[in-house]
Amino acid sequence: MILRMSSLFLRTLREDPADAEVPSHKLLVRAGYIRRTAPGVYTWLPLGLRVLRKVEQIVREEMDAIGAQELVFPALLPREPYEATGRWTEYGPNLFRLKDRKGADMLLGPTHEEMFTLVVKDLYSSYKDLPLSIYQIQNKYRDEARPRAGVLRGREFVMKDSYSFDVDDEGLAASYEAHRGAYIKIFDRLGFDYVIVQAMSGAMGGSRSEEFLAIAANGEDTFVRSAGGYAANVEAVVVAPAAPVDASGVPASEVVDTPDTPTIETLVDALNAKHPRADGREWTAADTLKNVLVVLVHPDGTREPLAIGVPGDRAIDEKRLGAQVEPAEVVAFEEADFAKHPALAKGYIGPGVLGAENTSKIRYLLDPRVAEGSAWVTGADKAGYHVINLVHGRDFTADGTIQAAEVRDGDAAPDGSGPLESARGIEMGHIFQLGRKYADALDLKVLDQNGKLVTVTMGSYGVGVTRAVAAIAEGNHDELGLVWPREIAPADVHLVATGKDAEVFAKAAELAAELESRGLTVLYDDREKVSPGVKFKDAELIGVPTIAVVGKGLAEGTIEVKDRRTGDRTDVPVADVVNHLVTTITP
Amino acid sequence: MILRMSSLFLRTLREDPADAEVPSHKLLVRAGYIRRTAPGVYTWLPLGLRVLRKVEQIVREEMDAIGAQELVFPALLPREPYEATGRWTEYGPNLFRLKDRKGADMLLGPTHEEMFTLVVKDLYSSYKDLPLSIYQIQNKYRDEARPRAGVLRGREFVMKDSYSFDVDDEGLAASYEAHRGAYIKIFDRLGFDYVIVQAMSGAMGGSRSEEFLAIAANGEDTFVRSAGGYAANVEAVVVAPAAPVDASGVPASEVVDTPDTPTIETLVDALNAKHPRADGREWTAADTLKNVLVVLVHPDGTREPLAIGVPGDRAIDEKRLGAQVEPAEVVAFEEADFAKHPALAKGYIGPGVLGAENTSKIRYLLDPRVAEGSAWVTGADKAGYHVINLVHGRDFTADGTIQAAEVRDGDAAPDGSGPLESARGIEMGHIFQLGRKYADALDLKVLDQNGKLVTVTMGSYGVGVTRAVAAIAEGNHDELGLVWPREIAPADVHLVATGKDAEVFAKAAELAAELESRGLTVLYDDREKVSPGVKFKDAELIGVPTIAVVGKGLAEGTIEVKDRRTGDRTDVPVADVVNHLVTTITP
CATH class of the missing domain: 3.90.960.10 (YbaK/aminoacyl-tRNA synthetase-associated domain)
Incomplete structure (x- = not known):
């Protein structure tokens, strides 16, 4: 595929948007990936949508690999199931509520525990049907008090949410482990520097709970870890009760x-x-x-x-x-x-x-x-x-x-594995064992081997998909712009034709076609009246990992290939450049 | 890919759902493709989602082929742009309106004319940037008074909507023709028996307007056509004024x-x-x-x-x-x-x-x-x-x-091409020349060749994607169930293992793996304690176009291959069956 800059629906900006504070927000807007439509609500422009779809596809592949099955629920939901679990009220002002023309209460789904529970109740009735893992990749809605940082915390955002259904705790533990393994693969493929931390289960109820945090100075989450392997979201650190002390020598108050x-x-x-x-x-x-x-x-x-x-x-x-x-x-x-x-x-x-x-x-x-x-x-x-x-x-x-006091660097890890150190991260994934809370509230039971009705136990597993795009940008940029990891870059190579020489453009067009025929996606800067300086600036800003420049070198029979991340430049003979690029990009 | 019936999240139903009137609704629910979540709001189960994604992909490919660029807007939108065009009011009770936690008015997008217009205004400023066609495939919301027929007319539904932007009428005409050509390819590939009719442009304003109607007895739209080639939605038939007659001989009233x-x-x-x-x-x-x-x-x-x-x-x-x-x-x-x-x-x-x-x-x-x-x-x-x-x-x-009187079979076509005949159809696509209505309302202007600001002229082009799934089902079923066209079937072959013989299941599993390795998607009925009768009934209901039965014939070295549409059965020698199926399915 060739994306031509002359016709691509894209405008890069030299100035940071006024409302942007963090680098990912500034750069995703400036490089033409996203545009703000309302507070916390964004439009994904063509380059941004390409990155978003790649993240979605990685998540999908790893979910399919553990046998999870994809379906999709509506975003517009009836009140009743959320009333049954108490979440209609518990979500407070974070829930987008509305009435339809007949006055019926509806909501925009913040997460879909209730709907997943009900669809399994609708279709399944026996232990033989379980275990089951089902998931969706879909728009979610939360009316955040302070939407911030672009798509890092939006009010409309894409999430992958999956749920596991088992007859017993052993089954739940196995489903949880399967998802945990899939999440490790997902976050490895997305190129994150991440940590898996113990987490609170929050309003969701349940027992075992871990978060995958992308380590980032601008992250909203604080976590602590010890050299001995303890890691927890700071909210989830459980300080053990201090051992009783002998008060016999203490005078009267x-x-x-x-x-x-x-x-x-x-x-x-x-x-x-x-x-x-x-x-x-x-x-x-x-x-x-x-x-x-x-x-x-x-x-x-x-x-x-x-x-x-x-x-x-x-x-x-x-x-x-x-x-x-x-x-x-x-x-x-x-x-x-x-x-x-x-x-x-x-x-x-x-x-x-x-x-x-x-x-x-x-x-x-x-x-x-x-x-x-x-x-x-x-x-x-x-x-x-x-x-x-x-x-x-x-x-x-x-x-x-109550576990409400601050946790400080140097505090002992609760498991005795050494002193704690804190850092900040972005919550990219959350897996937890819901247990029977939702199944109880919505009466999801199946017949067990003895023909007795038992309540199903559930696990819940989420990945922030739009957030992942921002978090990747947060961890992959420099002062010039974005630097995408290869697997999720909007294109494989950014091919720049410079100067006014017709021969340059003819050679560049030929190269673009050859690269396309070799299966690469080429972002081809074929703009005729744009200066080389502007083209280079745009290429650095957009952040495709490999930049090839057809220009001055052509007279000496070479094309400059630049690694966006390292800045390394190589002059490659024209005859070798296609193979060189293909080998670099898909080794 | 192999989808195993033993674990597939699917339950077929023998009875029609109580609220279903039309065959597509009954069958899509009974065969486990969709489930109702609220009136006019549906969940897409795994098989249904597979079909939906295939329809989306066909639409996407044909839009990309005419150079249209995909992006995606939010579904949750601010009131202001819709206020500027008057649609906040005009949409009346069909619009889902809501307030956010700060009391700001928002809406769920019914169509995105305003947003497309504004994003082009945001990014572009010169005639050199045009023509441009951009599109999205996305959830839309309309609070229909009478949601009906399952996903044929829902309140949350997927639409592909695209818009073209040109500096002049000639450009608009060319963009319109390009979309018209793409739509013909889309509806051909979707296997529709369809007709292109003149249409009203409705609340949208604008001039030239055509609809693509899938011919269907249960369609909500009535159209008329003549043997001489006239075709119009009945709402769009313009009866010419009757020629004046001589009243001189008429006595006084x-x-x-x-x-x-x-x-x-x-x-x-x-x-x-x-x-x-x-x-x-x-x-x-x-x-x-x-x-x-x-x-x-x-x-x-x-x-x-x-x-x-x-x-x-x-x-x-x-x-x-x-x-x-x-x-x-x-x-x-x-x-x-x-x-x-x-x-x-x-x-x-x-x-x-x-x-x-x-x-x-x-x-x-x-x-x-x-x-x-x-x-x-x-x-x-x-x-x-x-x-x-x-x-x-x-x-x-x-x-x-006023053009309000009924149009009857036998009436003369307005263009003199013969008597009209009426039939019913489902609106699958609508293309029309919006003109400058939205550009005027939202002040979308570009500099022309003379450096003068001119208002951009727009075209609007929609395909009902979820509706297409229902319309295809409406046109492709028999009394036993669905009969999918190959290109959008949820699987390429439905492989059924019958009986209790371990050899049968072993052979079927081997075949499934071979077919998968040849690139086919196999829906494999590997359920062990389910009778052949139930398996056959499910296969007919689900409607994969080719059914292969591993069962009794295996003793004589044959496997039965059945064409779901024609009912033709062939006993194929075991050794030939993979090649036979591959050739049948991907000729």
Whole structure:
């Protein structure tokens, strides 16, 4: 196939689009791959569509290879199944809802768990029909609060979503492993530098859950890993409860005056100045217990206050907290909320009004680092006062623990495999064992070998297809433009004819035809009144991995072949150039 | 590729689905190609998706062959462009509208004229960039009042829509011809028995317009054609104005009493009984002028009464009338409307209160058959009275003509090519010259050769892709099931292993592998505990064009090969069967 620049529906831009922040967004727009149609909603121009289809095809091939079967659901869906599973409400404002002309509630599918469950219920009835894996590659819709970074997080996007159906947990484990293997092949073929991390299952329910993250400085996800092989999305890091400590030597708790110490820093200073420790050591933030108040807004709109106790040297991580309380959203605890709870002394809140006694009626959860038997400095529930030597289990208790505190570089990996280091990534794939949540909600049962009805267990597996294009661009560019991996480049070779010489254009046209006959896709810059400089700039921007220039060298019988990634240039004799290119491109 | 029935996600049904009326709908559901998800919204199961993709690929190849370039727009679109062209309102309840979380109005694209126009405006600016043809194959949404016949008329459906952009009318004509040629190839390859008819351009505006109709008894469209080559959608038939006749011999008009004659039949009888014609001929319905009242509801909700005068022997054709007044909808003229127009004598309405004098303020349009100078019997605007010898042009006039009367078999073709005959069809493709309507509304201009800004002229070309699958099924089935044309069948051969003999299954599996290695797609019925009868029934229902049965004959060294369409059976020696099948399928 030959794509001629003279007629290709393409315009490159020299300037970055005003709304673009990350390189992939800037370059995909500037190089003419995508155009914004509405916030988070994009048009795929011819070059972009070529890349998108290649990514789709790689995903399709690897899904077919594990025996998954492709089908396609509508994007426009009825409310009822999503009502049955609770997701009509749980999705909150992220769901695009609409009414049809008869007033029936409909939605644009954000994911299709319900529909997959129902179609299997419709067609299958026996354990003999299972295992089954089915998938689709299709438009999904989520009304993101902050669509960003072009197609990296859009409101209309293409996803491959597949589901496995098994009669028992062993079957689910096998289906999960098959998908995991297929995903490794997919992300290898897409050329990602990626990591597989433990993940939260989020609003989906279920048990085992892993994410495939493309490592990228601009990624929205933070993950941590240890040299010993532990890797997890930071939201999924489970800090083990600290071992109980012996509190027998701790004196009785004591209220001390600490005026004007609403922050940990001012508190530590005041303590060291006015209330030095008996053991001579200095007070530090790690000795304090900070009680943070937030409000959970549940999908039905109800507001629930929540108190979280964490060591004073550690912040709450909003994403970790958010993941723990999903589908509720976390908002600030405001003056109006304080007014409803007069027992709370702002800046001096302690377990006295929280926790077991619950005089404030606020649920109180502790960071797992707060060991049974450990002693703390914390608020005395009175402005200007704190309490020291307050022992967990002796002097106060809580309603439970929560994994909401920040995870820091150097923290120990939960599995003991060494200190953690953090990095950022883009979530490209997510596989998880849903279990029976959806099958229960929608009554998907089959007859087992004994003729007894059993509930089917499911796995769910997603790949962000439009996002993959952006993530590949994010990981494959330089200051001049995009640098596509070969397997997904929009063309195999970018052939540039330069100058005004008719002979050059005739030779270039001949080469393009020969390359096409050898099965290559040629992006041929045959524009006549465009300068070589502009043509070279466009070639660097568009990012086809091999660039061949028919120009000045032709007089000496050579054609310049350039590797877009390395910048290496070779002058190849005209007679050899077709074989040279074919060998380079399809070795 | 081998699709094994033992694991294929498929269940055939013996009973027709309750909501299905037409054969394609019944069979596509029963044979496991599609499943209903919501009214007019369908899921494509694995076999159905295979057929759908084949249709898409044929369309894609022929579009690429004329140099059209594929891109893809979002389905979720902003309101503004559709507001600029008036279609946000004109589409009325057929448009799926929704609001995003910020309250912005959005829609699900019914067609993408606006978006195509804007993307060209975004990228191009000079006559040198044109001509251009771009297309997409994508989900479209229309909230049909009566979604019917499965995927024949759905609310979410796949369409290929392309647009051409030219600087002048000559260019548009060439782009139109190129698409027309591509469409002929597409519908030939899809195996349709089709006809190209003149069409209305409907709400789209524009000039030349043709439809490709698949001839089908269950089609929603009626078309007429003559032996001499005229063919038109019945809505697009333009009856020429009747030549003026000499009225000099017609006596003065005369009001006659015709009590109790609210219908044409009672009127003709009364006239013949009480007021015989002077020339001795009997009065017939063709001598009467029937004045029909309707109300037009415009997209903005305003109601406009309309009176239509047609010869009494001819009915109003609702579809023809509807096409003429689009985007207004036609509703009945009711008692409340009569109350607002007291001059109207129900059952005895004549041009006296309509037309030029307009005492009723109702617009009055005549059928073009009502010649200048012709004399009529019509209502005298007084209950129980008619007027005879009322001459058009002498005694009454109207506000214009309208193409709303029925077209009947035997009517003369407008081009004089002989009598018309009517038949029914399914609209599969529509090509038309939009002209400058959208370019004007959205200000798409380019610089011409003289550096002057000129408005671009556009063509619009659509193929119903999901509809094509249903239409092919509608034209290719028998009482046993579907009979797919080879090029779009879900598999090349349906291989059936019968009985319980392990040797049979071993031989069948070997054959399946050999056929796969020869590049064929094999639907292999390897189910072990299913009777031959059920397997044969499934094969007939699914409709793969060639069926090969490995069974009883194997003992005598033969395999039965059956042509699904003709029913012809051949016993082929085992050693020859692969070559026999390959030659049959890819001759």
